[in-house]
Amino acid sequence: MEDQVESNSSFNSDSDKLINSDSGKPVNVSDVEQVSQKEKEVKEAMEKEAKEREAKEKEAKELAKEAKQKEVNELAKVAKEAKEKEAMETKKREATPTGRKEINNPFEAATSKVSHLVHWENPIHSGIVLATGLSVIIYTSYYSLISTYFALIISLLGLNWIIVIGKKQFQALSSTEYTNPFESLIDKQIFERAKIEKYLNIFVDGVEFLLLEYQKVILVEDPSRTFKFIVFLYSLWTILGWFSIRTLASIVLVLGFSVPTIYRRKQEFFDEKLNKMRGISNSYCERATGLLKQHTKGVVEKGRNYAVTKGWATKEE
Incomplete structure (x- = not known):
């Protein structure tokens, strides 16, 4: 019985060891498992690193794609603005007689700020x-x-x-x-020359723009516009007879900050009334313009006939 137990124990101890065919030395099974475990961990770490590298490359490609798309959009926007500006200038040149000086409105920025306030x-x-x-x-x-x-x-x-x-x-x-x-x-230094020149140019452009617009009204480039300006001046002249300048300025200031808000709330109602009044004023302007042209034409014909009778001109002229 004791011999059998000894044989079994010796078999178990021998089974925990392997014989290396190359060196002939025994190898422990636990060491083999540790080596395989380490290999497995190294393999998993390499796979994880490869996945992270792939994710970073993918993210870099997406960022590059977004940057390229953004650059393309900006270039398209700049090209569109340049095209619109060129079309506007072309339209202005076509509508403007040759040799006439045109100045861009320098009050556009101020107009947007005033609109923002009112x-x-x-x-x-x-x-x-x-x-x-x-x-x-x-x-x-x-x-x-x-x-x-x-x-x-x-x-x-x-x-x-x-x-x-x-x-x-x-x-x-x-x-x-x-x-x-x-x-x-x-x-x-009190004044900076660059700022002085900048504001001086803005001031000169503003004055020149107003003078050119006033010149168009005075020389009757657009008869309806000149007629409306006459009506405006007459209305202002009449109102100044009723109120002082200070009172009129107070009324204009209060109305300027209240009327846009009221109009925005009741826009449909006011648009209907304004369109009706615009139609009436346009009809009166057209009628006044027609009468003016009719009487002017008669005066011109009389002057031409008088010049022919006096021998200053011929009928063909």
Whole structure:
């Protein structure tokens, strides 16, 4: 019995060892399993690294594709804007007689800002502008602008004088060298030539644009436009007989900040009424233009006939 137990134990101990055919040394089974486990971990790490590399490459390709698409869209947008600008300039050249000077409207940016204010897109800014305008109008009804200007200048000069003298006395008491508190501002350049030229060009463009538009109205380039301008001037002349300029400015300011909001809320109703009034005014303008052309034509014919009778011109002319 003891011999059988010993044989079984020896068999079990021998089974835990393998004979290496090359070296003839025994190899432990647990070492083989550890090696295989390590190989498996290395393989999984390599696969994970390959997947991460593939994901990064895919992400880089997508980013490059998005950047390229964005660049293409920007180029298309720039090309579209350039094409629209060229078409607008071509249309303007076709509609404008040769040799006439045309200036782009320099008030477009200001018009958009005013529209932003009167439509109350930012209530805080609109409220501040409206309150400031009304405050200035009310203030100028009691005090003149010239008196206000001189009062501010005198107050500012007196305050600066007090500051300079006070600092001078304080430095004398503390036995320190006197320095003007506004030394940094004294040597500072007041105007920058580039900014002056920029704003001066804007001012000149604005004045020239207004003069050209006024010239078109005065020389009756568009009879209906000139007629509307006459009606506007006559209405303004009549209204100024009823109200002072300050009162009229207050009314215009309040209406300017209230009418656009009311119109936006009741747009359909006002559009219907405005279209009807526009049709009536256009009919009157056409009628007035026709009468003007008719009488002008008669005067021209009479003048031509008179010139022919006097021998100053021939009938063919």
